[in-house]
Amino acid sequence: xxxxxxxxxxxQEAIKMLEGQxxxxxxxxxxxxxxxxxxxxxxxxxxxxxxxxxxAQAQLTYPELYPAGGQIFERxxxxxxxxxxGEMSVMKGRLFEKVxxxxxxxxxxxxxxFATKIxxxxxxxxxxASGISLVAHMGNPHVxxxxxxxRFIATTKCWFGGGMDLTxxxxxxxxxxxxxxxxxxxxxQHDPSFYPDQKAWCDDYFYLPHRKEPRGIGGIFYxxxxxxxxxxxxxxxxxxxxxxxxxxxxxxxQNMGHLWTSDEAETLQRKRSRYVEFNLIYDRGTxxxxxxxxNTEAILMSMPPMAKxx
Amino acid sequence: xxxxxxxxxxxQEAIKMLEGQxxxxxxxxxxxxxxxxxxxxxxxxxxxxxxxxxxAQAQLTYPELYPAGGQIFERxxxxxxxxxxGEMSVMKGRLFEKVxxxxxxxxxxxxxxFATKIxxxxxxxxxxASGISLVAHMGNPHVxxxxxxxRFIATTKCWFGGGMDLTxxxxxxxxxxxxxxxxxxxxxQHDPSFYPDQKAWCDDYFYLPHRKEPRGIGGIFYxxxxxxxxxxxxxxxxxxxxxxxxxxxxxxxQNMGHLWTSDEAETLQRKRSRYVEFNLIYDRGTxxxxxxxxNTEAILMSMPPMAKxx
Numbered sequence: 042x043x044x045x046x047x048x049x050x051x052x053q054e055a056i057k058m059l060e061g062q063x064x065x066x067x068x069x070x071x072x073x074x075x076x077x078x079x080x081x082x083x084x085x086x087x088x089x090x091x092x093x094x095x096x097a098q099a100q101l102t103y104p105e106l107y108p109a110g111g112q113i114f115e116r117x118x119x120x121x122x123x124x125x126x127g128e129m130s131v132m133k134g135r136l137f138e139k140v141x142x143x144x145x146x147x148x149x150x151x152x153x154x155f156a157t158k159i160x161x162x163x164x165x166x167x168x169x170a171s172g173i174s175l176v177a178h179m180g181n182p183h184v185x186x187x188x189x190x191x192r193f194i195a196t197t198k199c200w201f202g203g204g205m206d207l208t209x210x211x212x213x214x215x216x217x218x219x220x221x222x223x224x225x226x227x228x229x230q231h232d233p234s235f236y237p238d239q240k241a242w243c244d245d246y247f248y249l250p251h252r253k254e255p256r257g258i259g260g261i262f263y264x265x266x267x268x269x270x271x272x273x274x275x276x277x278x279x280x281x282x283x284x285x286x287x288x289x290x291x292x293x294x295q296n297m298g299h300l301w302t303s304d305e306a307e308t309l310q311r312k313r314s315r316y317v318e319f320n321l322i323y324d325r326g327t328x329x330x331x332x333x334x335x336n337t338e339a340i341l342m343s344m345p346p347m348a349k350x351x
Numbered sequence: 352x353x354x355x356x357x358x359x360x361x362x363q364e365a366i367k368m369l370e371g372q373x374x375x376x377x378x379x380x381x382x383x384x385x386x387x388x389x390x391x392x393x394x395x396x397x398x399x400x401x402x403x404x405x406x407a408q409a410q411l412t413y414p415e416l417y418p419a420g421g422q423i424f425e426r427x428x429x430x431x432x433x434x435x436x437g438e439m440s441v442m443k444g445r446l447f448e449k450v451x452x453x454x455x456x457x458x459x460x461x462x463x464x465f466a467t468k469i470x471x472x473x474x475x476x477x478x479x480a481s482g483i484s485l486v487a488h489m490g491n492p493h494v495x496x497x498x499x500x501x502r503f504i505a506t507t508k509c510w511f512g513g514g515m516d517l518t519x520x521x522x523x524x525x526x527x528x529x530x531x532x533x534x535x536x537x538x539x540q541h542d543p544s545f546y547p548d549q550k551a552w553c554d555d556y557f558y559l560p561h562r563k564e565p566r567g568i569g570g571i572f573y574x575x576x577x578x579x580x581x582x583x584x585x586x587x588x589x590x591x592x593x594x595x596x597x598x599x600x601x602x603x604x605q606n607m608g609h610l611w612t613s614d615e616a617e618t619l620q621r622k623r624s625r626y627v628e629f630n631l632i633y634d635r636g637t638x639x640x641x642x643x644x645x646n647t648e649a650i651l652m653s654m655p656p657m658a659k660x661x
Binding site: 139251252310314317318321322331337340341344345346347348349350 | 561562620624627628631632641647650651654655656657658659660
C-alpha cells in the first residue's frame with residue numbers, strides 16, 4: 042500500500058550492492074544451493090525439537106494452565122507442480138497454541154510483470170528459492186508471538202534475506218531488552234552496521250500505516266544480502282537462525298507460568314487481528330508465495346488460530 | 352494479486368463506455384452529487400430501521416437463541432482531514448452479531464500513482480465520492496453474512512457502482528434461488544443485460560484464487576456505470592439498494608429460528624477467515640479506502656467479530 046520512503050531507500054541500496062556482484066559459476070551455485078537447503082532443514086529440526094521440549098515442560102510444570110495434549114509437531118510434505126516443494130511442521134499445543142515451521146525449496150519462472158521487480162530476473166525470469174519460515178502464536182497472552190524467516194534466493198543474482206520479530210500482546214520491558222540484546226550481540230560478530238540497520242529496517246517493515254501501529258517490538262530484518270563473500274553471508278544467516286532460539290526461548294520459559302485473565306485472553310485475540318491485517322495487506326513473503334503459486338496452506342499458516350475485531 | 356482475465360475485460364469495457372460520455376456542467380454535477388448523497392443517507396436509515404426490527408423480532412421470538420441485548424445501532428460521525436467525512440452505524444446484537452452500515456461523502460486529490468488507474472483522473476486528480484457500504488456478520492451459522500454497497504464517484508467523469516453478495520456458511524438452495532431471483536427481477540426492469548452481466552462480474556470478483564473458492568453464492572456487481580442518462584443510472588442504483596432489503600431480509604426471517612450446534616458455530620468461524628482473506632487481499636473498496644486516507648475503522652468494519660484459521 043503506502044510505501045515508507047526510508048524502507049524504499051534501504052531496499053534500493055541493498056539491491057544496488059547485490060547487482061554489482063558477479064554471477065557465480067553454475068556448479069558452485071549448485072553446491073551453495075544444497076548447503077543452504079540442508080541448513081534450513083537442520084535448523085528446522087533444531088527448532089522443532091526445542092519447541093516440543095518447551096511445550097512438554099509447560100504441560101508438566103503448569104498442568105493447570107496447559108492440560109496435556111498436542112505436544113508434537115506433525116509434518117506434511119507438499120509438492121509444487123511447477124517445481125520443488127516443501128514440508129510444513131505444525132504443532133497445535135497448549136503453550137504453543139499454533140506454531141508452524143515451514144521449509145521449502147522451490148524453483149520456476151516468475152510471471153513477466155513480477156520478474157521486473159526481482160533483482161537479476163529481468164534478463165532471465167527463472168528463480169530458485171529455499172528457506173525456513175516460522176510463526177508461533179502462543180495461548181498465554183503473557184508469552185509473545187514470534188516470527189522468524191531466513192532464505193537464500195537465486196536468479197541470475199543470488200542473495201540471503203530474513204529476520205525475526207517479536208509480537209507481545211502485553212509487552213514486558215526486560216523481554217524486549219533481552220530479545221534485542223541477543224540480536225545485537227550476534228550481529229556485532231558479523232558487521233557493526235548490521236544491528237542498527239537491520240533493526241531500523243525491521244521497524245520500518247513491520248508497521249501498519251492504516252493503524253499507525255507497529256506490529257510488535259521489532260527485531261531485525263535484512264534482504265538482498267550479498268557482500269561478495271558467500272561463506273560470510275551464509276554464516277550470518279546461520280547465526281540468525283541459531284540466535285532465534287536464544288532470543289525467544291528464555292522469554293517463553295520466563296513467562297509461561299504467568300496466569301492470565303479472560304480480559305487478557307480477549308486482548309490477545311484483538312492483538313492478533315493486527316497480525317492478520319499486516320500479513321494479508323503488507324507482508325511481502327505472503328505476496329511472493331501467493332504470486333509464485335506457493336502452497337496456500339503453508340503460506341497462510343502464519344494466520345493466528347483465532348482473532349477478534351471490534 | 353493474480354487478475355482474472357474476464358474481470359479485466361469486463362472492467363475495461365465499462366470504462367470505455369464511461370469515458371465516451373461528455374463532462375457535465377458543474378452546477379448540474381453539484382445537484383446530482385447532493386441527490387446521490389441524500390439517497391445514500393435515506394437508504395441507510397431504512398436499512399438500519401429494518402435491521403433493528405429484525406433484531407428485536409429475533410430476541411422476542413427466540414429468546415433462548417438470542418438473549419436480550421444490543422439491539423440498536425450506534426452512530427459515530429467522522430471527519431476526513433483532506434475533505435468530507437462519514438457516519439458509521441454499528442449494531443452488535445445477537446442475531447446481527449456485528450453489522451456496520453457506513454455512509455460517507457469524501458473529496459480530495461488522488462496520489463499521482465493512483466490517479467492513472469481511475470477514469471477521468473489522469474487529467475485532473477481531484478475526486479468526489481459518496482456511498483453506502485454495509486457488511487453484516489450473523490451469530491447464527493444458518494443465517495448468511497451479507498454485503499451491499501452502492502456509490503457515486505466523480506472525477507472529470509462520473510459513474511455509479513455497487514452490488515451485493517451473500518455469504519452463507521451453510522448454504523440453503525432455496526435461499527440462493529430467492530436472493531438471485533429478487534436481483535434478477537429488479538435488474539430486468541432496467542436492462543436485460545444487467546443481471547447476467549452483473550452476476551458474472553460478481554462471481555469473478557468475489558473469488559479467492561489462492562483458496563480456489565468463491566466467497567459466497569454471489570449476487571450482482573457493477574462499476575463504472577454511465578450510460579449517458581444520469582437519471583436512469585441513479586434510478587438503477589436506488590433500486591439496487593431497495594432490492595437489497597427484499598433479497599436479504601426474508602432469508603434472515605426464514606432461518607433465524609434454526610438451532611445450531613457447536614460444530615456449526617466453529618464452521619462459521621472458519622468460513623469467516625475466508626471473508627477476512629478476501630477483504631484484506633483482494634477487495635478494491637478496502638484498497639481504495641486505505642489508499643485515499645479513508646477512515647480505517649469504517650473501512651475495516653467489514654471484518655467479522657471473530658474468525659478462526661486451521
